[in-house]
Amino acid sequence: MHNPLKIGIVGCGAIGSSLANAIFRQFRGKARLVSLFDIDRQKAGALSEVLVKDDSLVASRLSALINKSDLVIETSSAKCSFSIAQEALKKSRDCMVLSVGGILNKYRQLAVLAEKHNSKIYLPSGAISGIDAIKALKCSKIKEVVLTTIKNPASFRGVKYIKDKGIKLESIRGERILFSGSANEAVKYFPQNINVAAILSIAGIGPEKTKVRIIASAKTKRNIHQIKVYSEAGIITTRTENILHPDNPKTSYLAYLSSVAVLRQILGPVKVGS
Ligand SMILES: NC(=O)c1ccc[n+]([C@@H]2O[C@H](COP(=O)([O-])OP(=O)(O)OC[C@H]3O[C@@H](n4cnc5c(N)ncnc54)[C@H](O)[C@@H]3O)[C@@H](O)[C@H]2O)c1
Structure with a gap:
């Protein structure tokens, strides 16, 4: 003991x-x-x-x-x-x-x-799924990692990048792509997504090569993270639909x-x- x-x-x-x-x-x-x-x-x-x-x-x-x-x-x-x-x-x-x-x-x-x-x-893997498979795929060769994060438009209130781009969150009825770029840039412009992009980059191919798309969707109240990994050993796709922590709506x-x-x-x- x-x-x-x-x-x-x-x-x-x-x-x-x-x-x-x-x-x-x-x-x-x-x-x-x-x-x-x-x-x-x-x-x-x-x-x-x-x-x-x-x-x-x-x-x-x-x-x-x-x-x-x-x-x-x-x-x-x-x-x-x-x-x-x-x-x-x-x-x-x-x-x-x-x-x-x-x-x-x-x-x-x-x-x-x-x-x-x-x-x-x-x-810890945090708010996403698939880290176990990515760790294994890294023992072969990973060609591409794409993270797509989908959240309700209200989740992006107060984000400077949205203001600077003149995006009107309240007028989004369906879905709108807010950002597409590297994990390094995503972390800079969307600090509330920082942990998901970071753990994925560390487990996979690093923040410069990891691609991130951020979508505002009026159709969801959940924080959704989709991951697609292309590797020599195959392709994996994961989708995590998170409910929010009752004590902090920013945390899954x-x-x-x-x-x-x-x-x-x-x-x-x-x-x-x-
Ligand atoms: N890995 C992931 O997927 C993931 C997901 C959600 C949140 N997080 C991160 O986990 C952390 C905690 O999340 P939370 O929802 O509990 O946040 P929270 O805001 O509810 O709690 C954070 C606590 O840390 C305290 N704090 C801040 N700076 C401190 C310091 N220098 N020393 C000691 N205490 C300090 C605050 O006073 C607060 O009580 C955050 O950084 C958050 O971004 C990670």
């Missing part, structure tokens, strides 16, 4: 809070939540109160959380995910990163750091479930999927 894996969560919003609850409910004995950190201390405090009836899980600084944890789970923001992972890996802690967009162009640096400090980086519920699934792989005896 191993000691329970000590877990610290950085970012106590929709995914972090759901995951903290899951650790308490589903992984008792195998994992122990030891620390919570959020730049909004009240959020960490409120979550700790719900879980253990006091604020004993709240860390005053990120370094304090890292010192207590075997595994640091980042569920905060793309602005800080790289530095959080960097700090955790440097202290030989394993790290799971949800804000994958924040490490997109620097993940090799993290891989080198993990190797040096004998630690691991976990990047599947992204949270995917982090639970990764945790299950880490803690369980059998690793399923490529």
Whole structure:
């Protein structure tokens, strides 16, 4: 019998809070939540109160959380995910990163750091399906990867690119292609799609070669991601129709479930999927 894996969560919003609850409910004995950190201390405090009836899980600084944890789970923001992972890996802690967009162009640096400090980086598939097959296809040769993201026009409100192009979201009745370009450009113009484009690029052929199309559709209320991969070993097509996380309409519920699934792989005896 191993000691329970000590877990610290950085970012106590929709995914972090759901995951903290899951650790308490589903992984008792195998994992122990030891620390919570959020730049909004009240959020960490409120979550700790719900879980253990006091604020004993709240860390005053990120370094304090890292010192207590075997595994640091980042569920905060793309602005800080790289530095959080960097700090955790440097202290030989394993790290799971949800804000994958924040490490997109620097993940090799993290891989080198993990190797040096004998630690691991976990990047959940997040809001898309097909990462397992893409990982396998990469062992052959991938020729092309195309991501098509379809969302309700209202999801694009406030996006600067839409304003600059003079697109009137409220007048879209059917479907309209808003953007077509590389994952690197998509991440720049549509930061809310950053994680899906990032994990797909990292798993596949990189952000310059990965093609992205973004479509506004008045016919859907879901966040839909279609992926088409052409490779020497065959073609794969996936379509994921996500419901939204009840605590954050910008986050797909599947992204949270995917982090639970990764945790299950880490803690369980059998690793399923490529
Ligand atoms: N991989 C994926 O497919 C996927 C899907 C959805 C969301 N995400 C990403 O996961 C992250 C969490 O999503 P969410 O829905 O829980 O967001 P959220 O906004 O509900 O919660 C984020 C929390 O992080 C805290 N935070 C922000 N900056 C911080 C910092 N520097 N240090 C500590 N805490 C900080 C905020 O105060 C907030 O409580 C986001 O970056 C989001 O983009 C990834």
